[in-house]
Amino acid sequence: MKAEIITIGDELLNGQVVDTNSAWIAQRMGELHIPVVHITSISDKAYAIKKALQQAEERADVIIMTGGLGPTRDDITKAAVADYFGTTLVRNEAVLAHVQEIFHRSGRKHMPAMNIGQADVLANATVLFNDFGTAPGMAVGHNGKYFAFLPGVPFEMKFLMDNRVLPMLRDTYKSDVFIYNTYLMTVGIGESHLAEQLADIEDTLPSFISLAYLPRIGMVRLRFTGEGTDMEALTSLTNSVKEQVVERVKDHVVSVDNRSFEEVLVQTFTDTGVTLSTAESCTGGSISARITAVPGASQMFQGAAVVYSNRAKIDVLGVLPDTLTQYGAVSEPTVKEMAEGARRVFGTDYAIATSGIAGPGGGTETKPVGTVCIAVAGKSETRTQTFHFKNDRAINIERTVVAGLTMLWDILK
Amino acid sequence: MKAEIITIGDELLNGQVVDTNSAWIAQRMGELHIPVVHITSISDKAYAIKKALQQAEERADVIIMTGGLGPTRDDITKAAVADYFGTTLVRNEAVLAHVQEIFHRSGRKHMPAMNIGQADVLANATVLFNDFGTAPGMAVGHNGKYFAFLPGVPFEMKFLMDNRVLPMLRDTYKSDVFIYNTYLMTVGIGESHLAEQLADIEDTLPSFISLAYLPRIGMVRLRFTGEGTDMEALTSLTNSVKEQVVERVKDHVVSVDNRSFEEVLVQTFTDTGVTLSTAESCTGGSISARITAVPGASQMFQGAAVVYSNRAKIDVLGVLPDTLTQYGAVSEPTVKEMAEGARRVFGTDYAIATSGIAGPGGGTETKPVGTVCIAVAGKSETRTQTFHFKNDRAINIERTVVAGLTMLWDILK
Numbered sequence: 148m149k150a151e152i153i154t155i156g157d158e159l160l161n162g163q164v165v166d167t168n169s170a171w172i173a174q175r176m177g178e179l180h181i182p183v184v185h186i187t188s189i190s191d192k193a194y195a196i197k198k199a200l201q202q203a204e205e206r207a208d209v210i211i212m213t214g215g216l217g218p219t220r221d222d223i224t225k226a227a228v229a230d231y232f233g234t235t236l237v238r239n240e241a242v243l244a245h246v247q248e249i250f251h252r253s254g255r256k257h258m259p260a261m262n263i264g265q266a267d268v269l270a271n272a273t274v275l276f277n278d279f280g281t282a283p284g285m286a287v288g289h290n291g292k293y294f295a296f297l298p299g300v301p302f303e304m305k306f307l308m309d310n311r312v313l314p315m316l317r318d319t320y321k322s323d324v325f326i327y328n329t330y331l332m333t334v335g336i337g338e339s340h341l342a343e344q345l346a347d348i349e350d351t352l353p354s355f356i357s358l359a360y361l362p363r364i365g366m367v368r369l370r371f372t373g374e375g376t377d378m379e380a381l382t383s384l385t386n387s388v389k390e391q392v393v394e395r396v397k398d399h400v401v402s403v404d405n406r407s408f409e410e411v412l413v414q415t416f417t418d419t420g421v422t423l424s425t426a427e428s429c430t431g432g433s434i435s436a437r438i439t440a441v442p443g444a445s446q447m448f449q450g451a452a453v454v455y456s457n458r459a460k461i462d463v464l465g466v467l468p469d470t471l472t473q474y475g476a477v478s479e480p481t482v483k484e485m486a487e488g489a490r491r492v493f494g495t496d497y498a499i500a501t502s503g504i505a506g507p508g509g510g511t512e513t514k515p516v517g518t519v520c521i522a523v524a525g526k527s528e529t530r531t532q533t534f535h536f537k538n539d540r541a542i543n544i545e546r547t548v549v550a551g552l553t554m555l556w557d558i559l560k
Numbered sequence: 561m562k563a564e565i566i567t568i569g570d571e572l573l574n575g576q577v578v579d580t581n582s583a584w585i586a587q588r589m590g591e592l593h594i595p596v597v598h599i600t601s602i603s604d605k606a607y608a609i610k611k612a613l614q615q616a617e618e619r620a621d622v623i624i625m626t627g628g629l630g631p632t633r634d635d636i637t638k639a640a641v642a643d644y645f646g647t648t649l650v651r652n653e654a655v656l657a658h659v660q661e662i663f664h665r666s667g668r669k670h671m672p673a674m675n676i677g678q679a680d681v682l683a684n685a686t687v688l689f690n691d692f693g694t695a696p697g698m699a700v701g702h703n704g705k706y707f708a709f710l711p712g713v714p715f716e717m718k719f720l721m722d723n724r725v726l727p728m729l730r731d732t733y734k735s736d737v738f739i740y741n742t743y744l745m746t747v748g749i750g751e752s753h754l755a756e757q758l759a760d761i762e763d764t765l766p767s768f769i770s771l772a773y774l775p776r777i778g779m780v781r782l783r784f785t786g787e788g789t790d791m792e793a794l795t796s797l798t799n800s801v802k803e804q805v806v807e808r809v810k811d812h813v814v815s816v817d818n819r820s821f822e823e824v825l826v827q828t829f830t831d832t833g834v835t836l837s838t839a840e841s842c843t844g845g846s847i848s849a850r851i852t853a854v855p856g857a858s859q860m861f862q863g864a865a866v867v868y869s870n871r872a873k874i875d876v877l878g879v880l881p882d883t884l885t886q887y888g889a890v891s892e893p894t895v896k897e898m899a900e901g902a903r904r905v906f907g908t909d910y911a912i913a914t915s916g917i918a919g920p921g922g923g924t925e926t927k928p929v930g931t932v933c934i935a936v937a938g939k940s941e942t943r944t945q946t947f948h949f950k951n952d953r954a955i956n957i958e959r960t961v962v963a964g965l966t967m968l969w970d971i972l973k
Contacts, residue, residue: 158774160596161741162586163783166579169601173575183573184608186601188582191772195597202615219755220762221772259756281752300775302955328574339694342632343672349633359604359634361571362713370576425866431852432845435866439844442920442953450872453838453848453864455857459906463863463876493872507855540855542715 148320150176151185151207153199155214155224156299159188168213168304175308179316180325181209191215193227200231200294208292209316211308214299216282218261225269228296232289234270239283242266242274246281272296275311279303284311293319325378327385331369331392332402332411334553338362341369341396348391356385358392364542365549366401366408401556408552409437415559416447416497423555424493425451426464426485428476429503429519433548449493454485464488477502479520479531486524497558498524499551503534505543519547523554530558561733563589564598564620566612568627568637569712572601581626581717588721592729593738594622604628606640613644613707621705622729624721627712629695631674638698641709642682645702649680652696655687659694685709688724692716697724706732738791740798744782744805745815745824747966751775754782754809761804769798771805777955778962779814779821814969821965822850828972829860829910836968837906838864839877839898841889842916842932846961862906867898877901890915892933892944899937910971911937912964916947918956932960936967943971 152172158164166188173183185206189195196215203210215224229236243266250258265281268274275284275295280303287294295312297304333341338360342349349358355375361368369392373385393400402411416423425434435451438444452463457476460466466484474480485500503519510516517536522529534550536543565585571577579601586596598619602608609628616623628637642649656679663671678694681687688697688708695711697720708725710717746754751773755762762771768788774781782805786798806813815824829836838847848864851857865876870889873879879897887893898913916932923929930949935942947963949956 157772157785158783159583160586160599161590161783162583162588162596163743163781164774165583166599170572170575170578173573175575177574183575184603186573186579188599190597217773217775218752219773221770259752261755261759262752302952330576339631339672339675342674346674357634359570360630360632361576362630368576370571370574372570427845430849431857431861432840432848432864432866433853435845436843436849439866439868440846440954440957444844445868445922448844449869450876451845451864451866452876453845453852453866455852456862456906459863463865463905492876493869509858539715541853544853 148181148209149184149207150181150209150211151187151203152183153203153210153212154186154188154299155191155196155212156188157191160190168299168301171301171305172211172308175313176209177326177328179313179320181316181320182326191221191223193223193230196224196227197231200228204290204292209320210292210294211297211312212294213297213304216284216296216298218259218265218281224296225267229269232269232271232287236267237270239266239268239274242268242276242283245276245283249278249281269296275307277303277307278310279306286312286315323376324374325376325381327373327378327382329371329385329389330402330405331371331389331400332366332408333369333396333399334366334401334408334549334556336367336396336399338367341367341399344396345392348388348395352388353384355381356388358388364545365553408549410441412552412555413438413441413444413447417443421496422447422449422494424449424489424495424498426489426498426500427451427453428455428460428485428501429505430501430544430547430551431455433544434499434501434551437548449495452489452492460485464492475514477504477514477518477520479522479533482520482522483524483529483531486522486529490524496526497555499555500524501547501551503543503547505540505547507540517543519543519550521547521551521554523551523558525558528558530554561594561622562597562620563594563622563624564600564616565596566616566623566625567599567601567712568604568609568625569601570604573603581712581714584714584718585624585721588726589622590739590741592726592733594729594733595739604634604636606636606643609637609640610644613641617703617705622733623705623707624710624725625707626710626717629697629709629711631672631678631694637709638680638682645682645684645700647683650683652679652681652687655679655681655689655696658689658696662691662694682709688720690716690720691723692719699725699728736789737787738789738794740786740791740795742784742798742802743815743818744784744802744813745779745821746782746809746812747779747814747821747962747969749780749809749812751780754780754812757809758805761801761808765801766797768794769801771801777958778966821962823854825965825968826851826854826857826860830856834910835860835862835908837862837902837908837911839902839911839913840864840866841868841873841898841914842918843914843957843960843964844868846957847912847914847964850961862908865902865905873898877905888927890917890927890931890933892935892946895933895935896937896942896944899935899942903937909939910968912968913937914960914964916956916960918953918960920953930956932956932963934960934964934967936964936971938971941971943967
């Protein structure tokens with residue numbers, strides 16, 4: 148059993164929109180042990196849609212296609228797909244009633260006439276009713292393959308996958324071959340140094356277990372993949388390889404499951420009953436936004452002060468004007484006072500503070516773009532460090548976020 | 561002239577990583593008027609790499625392939641590509657010296673032996689020296705087509721595209737057909753209502769101009785595309801269609817170019833010399849992070865208070881304890897005091913405040929998950945509004961960010 152994802156839209160091909168749907172769908176398919184073998188983004192053109200369906204049918208058993216089901220004229224997927232299957236579109240009264248209800252529930256009195264066309268569905272399809280939008284999904288069985296056609300709007304697609312497509316696939320398809328993935332997240336060590344430390348373990352890996360290095364800014368995620376028919380033995384063997392690796396590089400391991408760094412931090416803080424706040428200049432609230440995106444963060448996170456101006460650093464966090472004058476806003480003494488100020492103002496056990504020159508403007512001879520100072524204040528000490536990043540604004544902000552979280556992780560240990 | 565992008569990596573196919581490289585590359589190719597017609601993500605397997613190259617060669621003239629060039633064993637792109645071209649890998653001493661220099665510049669004394677292999681390049685390739693990492697890129701001309709092989713790490717890939725690949729393409733390929741894209745961003749109106757208002761304009765569009773609706777949470781971007789050989793006439797005609805549309809829906813238009821909503825806001829604030837701060841509860845710093853991601857935001861943005869706890873709302877922003885007791889943290893009176901507190905604390909002309917139940921926990925009978933109150937304080941008035949969102953935490957946070965920025969935009973007008 149193999150799956151393929153086709154996403155439709157000129158906005159994907161011209162780079163206006165990043166295709167996040169495919170990764171989400173692939174994760175869900177993985178949970179059903181149906182590996183995605185191919186992801187394709189194509190144009191809103193009938194020939195491109197038909198050609199992609201034909202090639203996908205040669206490679207995969209389950210084909211998920213998203214996009215081009217909206218009410219506007221640039222949405223041509225339904226007509227192209229009907230042509231591919233040699234079928235027609237028919238008005239479905241139940242869908243029409245559903246579309247009207249969705250419209251009225253959103254509080255709008257008037258439904259534009261073009262939305263009526265959304266009730267036209269493939270004659271050979273099972274309708275996948277969409278509770279979150281006016282475009283219905285459709286499922287088609289054809290040549291022994293399963294096709295799902297879904298809207299491209301992410302939360303509508305997700306609703307239809309979770310409530311219509313995946314339950315059906317779960318019931319229908321059972322695979323003999325299991326794929327077991329397990330993850331490990333490391334910080335503070337580069338990809339090749341990590342690989343060097345693990346060389347002998349990789350040398351002795353059985354052929355059905357593979358190890359992949361997934362580097363990101365400031366961290367490397369390791370993926371251990373086992374593939375075989377005996378789920379239990381496979382899981383146990385893959386896990387034992389992973390345990391060897393954890394033992395080898397344990398100082399760098401922040402997560403032994405598929406959780407993100409910030410999820411691990413939120414959990415650790417919550418479990419130990421300690422609290423966090425942040426004082427952010429160059430990161431502009433990104434550390435706080437990252438932490439508070441985790442459900443349940445409100446127990447351990449008390450607040451953040453984003454202090455772009457010197458005045459705010461003084462007024463909100465109690466940074467001494469003398470410190471700013473003598474050392475400047477981007478300095479270890481300043482971030483130390485910011486972190487300690489955040490601990491005091493928000494009444495937390497720990498605080499992270501950042502100040503730096505993210506760029507592209509603001510650099511000087513002595514403090515070029517990429518100069519960043521970070522402090523982490525804990526119960527008994529405050530640690531500070533200065534970093535020299537380069538690259539562009541977005542990367543400098545991201546590096547600062549990860550470096551700050553890594554310093555927090557180190558002080559917690 | 562057409563281009564195709566192939567991204568390699570099992571982490572893309574299992575959904576662990578979202579492919580953001582393709583959108584970035586596609587934008588850059590668009591600037592050279594070389595449209596991307598196909599984007600494919602494939603596995604780290606030799607047969608998948610070779611098959612994808614073969615299919616791409618049938619469709620496109622320029623093929624950009626990223627990923628699998630690292631030093632670890634899961635990186636097999638070079639060997640597979642050498643096989644595809646019927647060539648070999650040869651050790652390149654200049655590349656080796658470059659890899660060693662990159663390594664030593666990063667401050668590490670010891671270079672793992674596996675990095676030596678990164679100096680092995682395709683015998684038929686031009687080396688694309690990588691200033692930001694140890695994996696060199698390679699360019700190959702084959703059957704009249706141009707192939708570039710680049711690392712998957714985004715900032716290395718971007719460096720090589722901008723400094724090695726694009727200058728070469730710009731010099732070599734000149735297309736007769738121009739594609740002109742221009743954009744318009746609207747907020748506060750749904751896709752089909754927008755389309756209904758524009759129906760007669762769409763009816764009279766010439767065949768070489770197309771209009772696409774790109775809905776996002778809380779906003780719809782419109783793309784006008786003109787395609788033809790006379791660049792000047794094309795640009796002028798496409799722009800005149802766009803002007804008609806702007807005139808028709810002007811109350812909803814926030815941007816008439818390709819800038820984001822927050823870029824427009826930063827520019828507007830900077831141009832008029834006014835300042836902004838935020839007081840964020842449920843958005844956790846996301847509004848601040850969004851604003852401060854824009855270069856130059858430090859002129860107009862003074863700071864943010866992320867106040868998750870009631871204590872922080874009182875201590876940092878001066879919210880009255882009575883207000884919290886009587887109306888609760890998620891209420892219009894509370895966000896009004898938060899916004900006015902932020903204006904006072906940060907000394908700004910405007911402030912946005914948010915408080916809500918983002919979920920999944922924390923909902924009650926009277927204030928279910930998705931209940932969000934937003935206030936925008938300006939010089940002479942503070943406006944408040946209550947929203948009832950649904951869906952999940954991430955979507956509720958995103959909707960709140962966009963609703964807050966939209967309220968700010970409205971008060972500015």
